[in-house]
Amino acid sequence: xxxxxxxxxxxxxxxxxxxxxxxxxxxxxxxxxxxxxxxxxxxxxxxxxxxxxxxxxxxxxxxxxxxxxxxxxxxxxxxxxxxxxxxxxxxxxxxxxxxxxxxxxxxxxxxxxxxxxxxxxxxxxxxxxxxxxxxxxxxxxxxxxxxxxxxxxxxxxxxxxxxxxxxxxxxxxxxxxxxxxxxxxxxxxxxxxxxxxxxxxxxxxxxxxxxxxxxxxxxxxxxxxxxxxxxxxxxxxxxxxxxxxxxxxxxxxxxxxxxxxxxxxxxxxxxxxxxxxxxxxxxxxxxxxxxxxxxxxxxxxxxxxxxxxxxxxxxxxxxxxxxxxxxxxxxxxxxxxxxxxxxxxxxxxxxxxxxxxxxxxxxxxxxxxxxxxxxxxxxxxxxxxxxxxxxxxxxxxxxxxxxxxxxxxxxxxxxxxxxxxxxxxxxxxxxxxxxxxxxxxxxxxxxxxxxxxxxxxxxxxxxxxxxxxxxxxxxxxxxxxxxxxxxxxxxxxxxxxxxxxxxxxxxxxxxxxxxxxxxxxxxxxxxxxxxxxxxxxxxxxxxxxxxxxxxxxxxxxxxxxxxxxxxxxxxxxxxxxxxxxxxxxxxxxxxxxxxxxxxxxxxxxxxxxxxxxxxxxxxxxxxxxxxxxxxxxxxxxxxxxxxxxxxxxxxxxxxxxxxxxxxxxxxxxxxxxxxxxxxxxxxxxxxxxxxxxxxxxxxxxxxxxxxxxxxxxxxxxxxxxxxxxxxxxxxxxxxxxxxxxxxxxxxxxxxxxxxxxxxxxxxxxxxxxxxxxxxxxxxxxxxxxxxxxxxxxxxxx
Numbered sequence: 110x111x112x113x114x115x116x117x118x119x120x121x122x123x124x125x126x127x128x129x130x131x132x133x134x135x136x137x138x139x140x141x142x143x144x145x146x147x148x149x150x151x152x153x154x155x156x157x158x159x160x161x162x163x164x165x166x167x168x169x170x171x172x173x174x175x176x177x178x179x180x181x182x183x184x185x186x187x188x189x190x191x192x193x194x195x196x197x198x199x200x201x202x203x204x205x206x207x208x209x210x211x212x213x214x215x216x217x218x219x220x221x222x223x224x225x226x227x228x229x230x231x232x233x234x235x236x237x238x239x240x241x242x243x244x245x246x247x248x249x250x251x252x253x254x255x256x257x258x259x260x261x262x263x264x265x266x267x268x269x270x271x272x273x274x275x276x277x278x279x280x281x282x283x284x285x286x287x288x289x290x291x292x293x294x295x296x297x298x299x300x301x302x303x304x305x306x307x308x309x310x311x312x313x314x315x316x317x318x319x320x321x322x323x324x325x326x327x328x329x330x331x332x333x334x335x336x337x338x339x340x341x342x343x344x345x346x347x348x349x350x351x352x353x354x355x356x357x358x359x360x361x362x363x364x365x366x367x368x369x370x371x372x373x374x375x376x377x378x379x380x381x382x383x384x385x386x387x388x389x390x391x392x393x394x395x396x397x398x399x400x401x402x403x404x405x406x407x408x409x410x411x412x413x414x415x416x417x418x419x420x421x422x423x424x425x426x427x428x429x430x431x432x433x434x435x436x437x438x439x440x441x442x443x444x445x446x447x448x449x450x451x452x453x454x455x456x457x458x459x460x461x462x463x464x465x466x467x468x469x470x471x472x473x474x475x476x477x478x479x480x481x482x483x484x485x486x487x488x489x490x491x492x493x494x495x496x497x498x499x500x501x502x503x504x505x506x507x508x509x510x511x512x513x514x515x516x517x518x519x520x521x522x523x524x525x526x527x528x529x530x531x532x533x534x535x536x537x538x539x540x541x542x543x544x545x546x547x548x549x550x551x552x553x554x555x556x557x558x559x560x561x562x563x564x565x566x567x568x569x570x571x572x573x574x575x576x577x578x579x580x581x582x583x584x585x586x587x588x589x590x591x592x593x594x595x596x597x598x599x600x601x602x603x604x605x606x607x608x609x610x611x612x613x614x615x616x617x618x619x620x621x622x623x624x625x626x627x628x629x630x631x632x633x634x635x636x637x638x639x640x641x642x643x644x645x646x647x648x649x650x651x652x653x654x655x656x657x658x659x660x661x662x663x664x665x666x667x668x669x670x671x672x673x674x675x676x677x678x679x680x681x682x683x684x685x686x687x688x689x690x691x692x693x694x695x696x697x698x699x700x701x702x703x704x705x706x707x708x709x710x711x712x713x714x715x716x717x718x719x720x721x722x723x724x725x726x727x728x729x730x731x732x733x734x735x736x737x738x739x740x741x742x743x744x745x746x747x748x749x750x751x752x753x754x755x756x757x758x759x760x761x762x763x764x765x766x767x768x769x770x771x772x773x774x775x776x777x778x779x780x781x782x783x784x785x786x787x788x789x790x791x792x793x794x795x796x797x798x799x800x801x802x803x804x805x806x807x808x809x810x811x812x813x814x815x816x817x818x819x820x821x822x823x824x825x826x827x828x829x830x831x832x833x834x835x836x837x838x839x840x841x842x843x844x845x846x847x848x849x850x851x852x853x854x855x856x857x858x859x860x861x862x863x864x865x866x867x868x869x870x871x872x873x874x875x876x877x878x879x880x881x882x883x884x885x886x887x888x889x890x891x892x893x894x895x896x897x898x899x900x901x902x903x904x905x906x
Contacts, residue, residue: 140172147193150249151175154217157250161279161305162242174214178203180221200246200256201225204234212237212275215245220252226260228268236275238301248280258286258293258312266295266334270302277303286312289328289355296366298337304344309333313353321353326400329357329418335368336361342368350377358418362444386424388413389458392431403427410439410455410465419444422485423451428463436469438479438504447485452513457490467496467522475500482507482550492518493543498526501542507612508553516562519543524571532569532596533640539571543595548581548624549609551617558585565592574598574648575637578624580609581617585627592634598644599634599665602627604651605677605706619677625653629660637665643694645670651706654681661688668696668721672734676705686715689730696721700734700758710738719747727752733786734758741765748772748780755783763787765804769811770795777810 140148151168154175159166176191177183183198187206197203200223203216213236228246236244246268248254258267267283270276276299283293293309296302314330315321332349334357335342342362349359359375362368387403390413394406407413410433413426439455447453457463467477477493477500480486486509493502502519505512524541525532543565548555558578565575575592578585578601585602592599604623610616634646646662649655651673662668668689673679679701689696696718700708718730729752733739739760746753751772772780778794784802785791792798795810 179219209233213242222255224257230270235273238274243275243277256283264290266292268294270296275301282308284311292331292334308348314355324355328355331357332359334361336363339366349375352378391429422447425454427458430461432464434466441480441483446483452487454487464492476504478503480505485511487513489515494521496522506547508550511557513559519565523569535571540573546578554581554583560587568595574601576600579603581621588630597639599637601648602652605675623653631659658685668692670698672701673706680709683712690719692721693724695732698732700736708736717745738762751779752781756786758786768808
C-alpha cells in the first residue's frame with residue numbers, strides 16, 4: 110500500500126482553501142447545503158479515501174475537490190458544477206472539465222456502465238508529486254461501476270496514464286476489451302501511481318477461439334502494463350480473470366520500469382498456452398523488425414530480455430552462433446526470471462556456441478550477467494570473454510535462489526585494464542570475479558545455487574578467485590567444473606569477511622556470514638598459482654558444513670586448504686575422497702594462523718596425497734596449523750621426501766588412523782611426522798610416531814602393518830597420558846649412548862636427521878608406558894567417534 114504523510118499541516122489546508130476559492134465554480138454549495146443523504150455520501154467517500162491513502166480525511170475537507178459522475182442522473186453540461194447535486198454523466202466529461210489546478214481532485218463514479226474510448230491522465234490532468242494526496246478516480250463504495258471496452262481504439266487502453274504523477278485508480282470493473290495491442294490500464298513514464306481494488310476481466314486479444322491458442326508475438330493484450338521509466342508504481346489487491354492475453358500478461362512490468370505488485374488474484378487466464386516458449390537471437394537478426402522466432406530473430410540479447418513477457422517464467426532465449434558485445438549487464442531480478450520450479454533460461458542454440466564479449470563494459474564493478482535477488486535463472490552453454498578491470502563475469506547477490514550456471518566457458522579475463530598495469534603485481538583493491546556468489550542479505554540467505562560443468566581458464570583475477578561463494582549463502586552445489594590457468598585460488602567457499610554489506614551498507618550478522626551447507630564435488634583444478642601468495646586449488650575459508658568430495662587438485666600452489674583468514678570460525682567441514690598431486694606446496698593445509706580465528710571439527714578421509722611440495726625445501730603432504738578437532742583417516746600419503754605431515758602450529762583433539770604411507774626412502778622407519786607445533790618434537794619412523802602419540806595405530810607403510818605397530822596396538826591400552834609418555838621416553842633415550850644419536854631434538858638439526866633409521870632397544874619398556882594413553886583417551890575418542898559418525902551420515906549424498 111502506498112503510504113502518505115499522516116500529518117496535514119494547517120498552512121497546507123489554508124493554501125488548499127484559497128486555491129479552491131479561486132478555482133471552484135461560483136455556484137458551489139457548502140456541505141451543509143446538501144441533503145442528509147448527500148452529506149452521508151461525502152462521509153462515505155472521506156472514509157474510503159482515508160483508508161486508501163492512510164490519511165485522516167473529513168467530508169468537509171474533501172467536499173470542495175470532489176466531483177461526481179452518475180450514468181443515470183448526470184448531465185454533461187458546462188453549467189453544471191459536477192458536485193453531488195449536479196453530477197456529470199460521463200467520466201470523460203469530468204476529466205476534461207475539472208480545473209487542471211486541482212491536483213488533489215477526486216472523481217467519484219456512481220453505479221452504471223460507461224464506454225469511453227480512453228480516459229487519459231497526462232502531465233496536467235494528474236496529481237502533483239509534491240502533494241500529500243493523489244488525484245483519485247474511485248468507484249463509489251458498493252456501487253458496480255463498469256468500464257466497457259467496446260470503444261477502446263486499436264493499440265489503445267481504457268485508462269492511459271502517461272508522464273503523470275500521484276494518481277490513484279480504484280474500485281472499477283474493466284471488461285469487454287477486444288483486440289491486439291490493447292490494455293485495460295497502461296502506465297508509461299509516470300511516478301507515484303496506485304492501481305488497487307479493481308477487477309479486470311473478460312477481455313481478449315481475439316474472439317477467434319482457434320487463433321487464440323496459436324498467437325504470434327504481436328498478438329497480445331495486457332491487463333495492467335507498466336512501461337518506460339515509470340517508478341514508484343503500486344499494483345495491489347486487484348482481480349484479473351478470464352483474460353485471453355496471447356503474448357501479453359495480466360500484469361506486465363517492462364524494465365526499466367519499477368513497480369510493486371502484490372496481493373493480486375489472477376485466474377482463468379491463458380498462461381498454459383505459453384509454457385516453455387522458445388525465443389531466438391542471431392547476429393543476422395533485427396531488433397526492430399524481428400519478433401523473436403527462429404525465422405525472424407532479434408539481434409541482441411537485451412532486446413529479448415526486455416521483450417519477453419515477465420509472466421513467462423520458463424521461457425528460453427536461444428542465442429545463435431556468433432559474438433555478441435553487450436553494453437550493459439544481462440540483468441535478472443524479481444521480475445525477470447522464473448518462478449515455482451520453472452527456470453528462465455538463456456543458452457546457446459543447440460550445437461552452436463554463442464560468445465558474450467565484455468569489451469564494451471566500461472563501468473567499474475559492472476558484470477556481464479547480474480542476478481540480483483532473482484529466482485529460477487539458468488545460464489547455459491555460453492562463452493564469456495574479453496573482460497578487464499574491477500568487474501565480474503557472473504555476479505549473483507541479494508536473496509537470489511535457484512540459479513544454475515551450466516556448461517559455460519569463462520576465459521580471457523584480467524583485473525588489469527590500464528596499459529601500464531602489471532598483472533603480476535595486484536594490490537588488494539584489484540579484483541576481477543569470473544563467478545561471484547555474494548550473500549549480502551542479512552535475513553534471507555542466497556540459496557540453491559548450482560554451478561556445474563563449466564570450464565574456466567586464462568584468468569588473472571588479482572586478489573579475487575575463480576568461483577567465489579561468500580557470505581549468507583546456503584545449499585550450493587559446485588560440481589564437474591574445470592578450472593585451470595588462473596592466477597589465484599580456483600574455488601573458494603568463505604565467511605567472516607567484513608566487506609559483505611547489505612544494501613544499506615551494514616555488515617551482515619556474524620552468525621550468517623558463512624558459506625554453508627554446500628557441496629564441492631568432482632571438480633578438476635590445476636595451475637591455480639598466485640604471483641603474490643600461496644593459492645589453493647580448492648579453499649574453505651570460514652565456511653561451515655561444506656563437503657569437498659571427489660575433486661582433483663594438481664599443479665597449484667596448495668592442493669586443498671581448510672582455514673579461516675578472518676576472526677571467526679570455520680567448522681564441520683569434510684574433505685573426502687579427493688586427489689591432490691604435484692602441487693608446489695602441501696597437498697593439504699588445514700587450520701589457521703590468524704588471531705581470533707578458529708578451525709573446528711574437520712574430517713579428512715579417504716583422500717590421496719601424492720608428490721606434493723614440489724618446490725623443494727622442508728615440507729610434507731599435509732601442513733597442520735591451529736585447529737581443534739581434526740580427524741585424519743583412511744588417506745593415502747606418498748611423499749617426494751620422507752616428510753609426510755608437518756604440524757607447525759598448536760593443535761588439539763587430533764585423531765589419526767587407518768592411513769597408508771610411502772616415501773622416498775621406501776623405509777617406514779625414516780618417515781617424519783613433524784609435531785613441532787604440538788609437542789615441540791619430530792618423530793622419525795611410523796612406529797615411533799605411533800608409540801609416542803598413540804595416533805595412527807592401525808595405519809600402515811606401503812600396505813603392511815609393521816611389527817612395531819602390532820606391539821603398540823597392545824601396549825597403548827595401559828593408560829599413561831600422552832605427555833607422560835613423551836617426556837619419559839625422551840628422557841630414557843637421551844641417557845642411553847647407543848640410541849642418543851637417533852633421538853630427534855627440538856633444534857633445527859632434526860630436519861637433517863630424518864633419514865636415519867631409528868633403533869630402540871628399550872621398545873618393550875617404552876611401549877608399555879605409551880599404552881597407558883588408551884584409558885585416558887577412551888572417553889574423548891568415544892565422543893569424537895559419535896560426532897563424526899553423525900557428520901558422515903549427514904554428508905552422505
